[in-house]
Amino acid sequence: MKIDTDVLRLQRIINQYALSGILTQDMIASAELVIYDQDEGVLEANQPMHYFYFFVSGKLKVFQVHENGRALLLQFYSAFDSLGEVEFMNDAPATCSAVAVQESLLIRIPFEVMHHSAKNHPPFLRYVIRSLSAKLMAADKHHAYNLLYPVKNRLSSYLKAYSQNTQMIELKDSMQEISEYIGTTYRQLHRAFDQLQKSGVIDKKGKRILIQNTSELESLAGELYTVDLSTIGHIERHGAK
Known part of the structure; x- marks a missing residue:
């Protein structure tokens, strides 16, 4: 993992996805761009999470690891989205694993800052509700696919x-x-x-x-593992143009 110190690039991405509309100034000030190489792990299931992530570009493979050690593919991320909503709201370890299929760019914000600034910030909480709702719908869809296809x-x-x-x-x-x-x-x-x-x-x-x-x-x-969450009522791309 490498940290991209290009402040102007980070600001362009924040503006592109209108993240200032859901993040506090403290959260934006603590945000940093990180780059993961192909095949590099971003999250590991059941391990502590220290950051909230916004996936910007590249491709991630997201999967769950069950108690018997078997893994189940959830989906591939290839469009702007986030990782860490469940863990942030529940102070829980990572609920899934994520690996970069190709070089991927993400924004990360320390949970320490998030807990201080985000839990009483309605715009971010509304974002989390919409995001989790959409991901629950996607998970139901994937479960049906695995049963029926x-x-x-x-x-x-x-x-x-x-x-x-x-x-x-x-x-x-x-x-x-x-x-x-x-x-x-x-x-x-x-x-x-x-x-x-x-x-x-x-x-x-x-x-x-x-x-x-x-x-x-x-x-x-079809779209078994590449569901576009915007098609099932996901957030309006944070106001992105």
């Missing part, structure tokens, strides 16, 4: 999110990890890969996957 569709959505608009994917996660993320078994995951390969959607060689039919992959994927 075939493994082939879930895998397609995972590959679509990982592709970053390129044809070649180099998988970082193991097959076991991917099967856990999308809520299936190792054997069913292999079967889904075989189905996509036999139908000409992908060509898989080890951990390298060539997307041969982008339109078909997108059709199968």
Whole structure:
């Protein structure tokens, strides 16, 4: 993780997303830009959180780790959003893990400052309510997807999110990890890969996957793990223009 000390860049982002409308001056004064490299962890489930984050750009993979050690993919972040609402309101450790799929830029504000300034600041509290409501709706939607959609569709959505608009994917996660993320078994995951390969959607060689039919992959994927929260009543992008 690197800290970006470009004050003017930070101010431009604050203005772009109208964050001064929901943050106090103390919170803005304590904010800093941080850059996470590809595959670097941002949050680790069940570990203390010291910052509230606004995700600005890049891509994050957000997943839960359950008591049995299995992980379940929640979604990929690729549009402006935040991390830490639940932890801030409940003084709780991180409820999920987040890893940068590609280099990602975030704003972070110390919880110490947040607790002093934000808990009695109605604009920020209204933001938290809207954000949590939208994320609850997204979680319900993802749960329904995992119950109702075939493994082939879930895998397609995972590959679509990982592709970053390129044809070649180099998988970082193991097959076991991917099967856990999308809520299936190792054997069913292999079967889904075989189905996509036999139908000409992908060509898989080890951990390298060539997307041969982008339109078909997108059709199968839908928006399973890339839900745009603005489409389900999320905040109005903080007044962003």
